[in-house]
Every structure is written in structure tokens, then in C-alpha cells.
Amino acid sequence: MITLYYFAGLREAAGKAQEDADLAGRTVAELTAWVSGKYPHLPLDGVRVAVNEEYALQEDVLQEGDTAALIPPVSGG
């Protein structure tokens, strides 16, 4: 099981801030596809994925207990 976080516009569109997902052993690309399948209306354009608070590559593999976050385009500063 991994914990998945949604932020900003993605949280509002998904209607939740986090959920658990059975994605251990899957890649980051597969995680994105899973989210997109579950929430087809989510604006995933330009969204990056962070795993354990670090930006991850598409081919990185999720481990049991990881936290993953969908990071929409940032707008701090």
C-alpha cells in the first residue's frame, strides 16, 4: 500500500487530500495512469510526482509504505 497526496487544484478536483492505493511495485508512470483512470476529470497536465518528498522519474518503482504526491505546477514566491 502507498499513500497518495493530492494538492491544490488536484485536491479540489479529486475531492480528497489523500488516499491509500495498492500501487507498491508499480512505476510512477503507472501511478499517474491509475489516477487518470480513477479521476478522468483531473487536470494532470504539467503535474509532477514526488515520492517520499523528492521529485521522481517516470520509471521509478514505488515501494510498500511510500508516500507519493501529485504536484501540480507550483506557484509560490
Added chain:
Amino acid sequence: MITLYYFAGLREAAGKAQEDADLAGRTVAELTAWVSGKYPHLPLDGVRVAVNEEYALQEDVLQEGDTAALIPPVSGG
């Protein structure tokens, strides 16, 4: 008569902060020559002249009542 100011190292070398000089009608270049003649030990390298608190050109002519200042290389900031 004009009033002539000496600053920083020039003041220390001249031993005075200001003096009156009979230089009305003379150019800035002539003023510098006058100072150099009176205080041969003054380090005039890189010194600019301000007239009435504005940097002046060598050919500018001094008027009665002007204040002129010898401005050694600045080192503020």
C-alpha cells in the same frame, strides 16, 4: 571670491577643510592648477571638481560666490 572645500585625504594633506580663493572668472582646470601650485604635495590624481554640488567640466568657468569642492576618488557603499 569662491569657497573651496577639501575632503578626506585632501583635507588632511592640505591641513584645512576650506578656504576662500580669488578664482572667479577662472576655469575649473585653472582652479586645479592653482591648488596644485599652492599645495604641491596634494595627491590630485583622480580628483574631480564639483562646483555648487555638481561635478564640473575642466572648461567650466567659476562665478563669484561659487562653492567648489575637490572630490578625491569616492569610496562609499
Added chain:
Amino acid sequence: MKPYEIVTEPIDPQRYADYVLRPEAGAVTLFTGHVREWTRGIRTLFLAYEAYVPMAEKMLARIGGEIEEKWPGTKTAIAHRIGELQIGEIAVVIAVSSPHRRDAYEANEYAIERIKESVPVWKKEIWEDGTEWIGDQRKKPETEPAPE
């Protein structure tokens, strides 16, 4: 105070400037980004920031590390505020000290550029025309950011 932090209370920029000052520092640059009322004729009524706090603090610290590597001898502190902010209030502060001024300017500007591209902080704005918008501030209105 931590040198790289996400805060919820108003930012006192002087604390960050004081933190980076050292006897060998000749220059301190302090950048503050403020909530701007007007952007291309559209008035901002309300603004709130949110962050992925632990990751954002980690990224701020990493930016500080990049700066100390690129500009040896500099010292940096950065804070970003989240929550609801009023017009004129400080959203972000960046303090950099260095022996020489050029580095302090360059490193400070580098920090804000890096924050804007990589730190997980999001702004939510409500405009006077009623539209609401979240995300990359460069998209609305037109090509100009609001606020800094």
C-alpha cells in the same frame, strides 16, 4: 526560527537578515515578495497559499545548499508563508549574505527563480471579477505573474 521554513504567521524579514549576517559578510540582500493588489487592471481580493510542507522545507534547504556551492562564502535563509494573506503582506523572504555584493545579488535572484520552479507551494487567488484560479500564476491574467 529555522533557516529554511514554511510559516503560517506574518514574516519579519529582519530576523532572516540578522540570521545570515556574519563578521566576514560585507553585503546582505533581502528579497521580499508581497501580495499585490493590482495586476494588469484586475484587482486581487483574496489570496491564500498552501504547501506540501515537509517537501517544501526540504526543497528550500536544497536551494540554500546549491547557493552555498555555487557562491562559496554566502549564507542563506528562506521562508515562505502559507494561509490567507492580505494585500502588501510578505509571502516569501530570501536573505543572502556574502563577502562581496555581486554574489549576494546573484544568489538571491537564483533562489527566487528556483523557488518558483520547484518548491511545492500553490497560490489561490480570487479576483474582483469573481473568477478563482489556482496554479501557475503565469497563465492569468495573460503572461504576467501576480504577485511576485
Added chain:
Amino acid sequence: MKPYEIVTEPIDPQRYADYVLRPEAGAVTLFTGHVREWTRGIRTLFLAYEAYVPMAEKMLARIGGEIEEKWPGTKTAIAHRIGELQIGEIAVVIAVSSPHRRDAYEANEYAIERIKESVPVWKKEIWEDGTEWIGDQRKKPETEPAPE
């Protein structure tokens, strides 16, 4: 407080930052130049500044005018302290606000460069090795300024 001034008391930089802040400003850059203890291994014991005060204030105001012309929408305040200063104390403060950050950085750096070339302020330093020196700080020690 005047926006362009020569002062004899310790400088509170926040006053100048506050002065330039306006609702349309998204960015404020604040530069402070401090008395540095160590320069290339030589220790500064004592430092004093003097100025041709009325001309110096006039030149600071002119630099502010140049900035507002080159970077429209910016607002600037500058102060330089004279008299005896201790290590770490602020000799000069430059505050610039602008709608966008790029201008605030550029204009601020422009101000310090212009101050260093044109404003009639002079520094007198006594070094640990006993030598005293007045004038263009780039000449000693070697090619490096001390302090900023």
C-alpha cells in the same frame, strides 16, 4: 526620514523597505552594505565615513531618479551613514520596490554601482597592521573592496 539621505545614527533598514512598499509592488529588494572585519586576511579595527553631505544627498536623489526612469514603476530609497562604524554595522541601505522582481534586483544593483562611482562619500580605515588609508577602496588590500 528622507528617501535619500546621509545619516549619522545607526540605520534601521526596515524603515526604507516600508517606505518603498505600495499596493502595486510585488517585490522589494533591500541591500545593506556592512562593515566587514576581515579582508584578505587583514583585520579592520576601525572605520569611519565622511561625506560632502549636501552634494551626496543630491547625488543619491539623482540615482533614484535615474532608476525610476530606467525601470518605470519602481520606487527607491537610499541612505548612507557617516561617522565611526563598528564591525557588522550598516554603512549603506538601498530599498527598491517594483511590480515585478527582475526590476527590483536590477535597479538595486544599479544603485550600489552608481553610489560607488559617483557619490562623494569617503571611507577611512585603520588596519590591524597599523596602516591607515583613505580613498578608493579598490586599491588596498590588492584589488578587493572592503567592506561592501
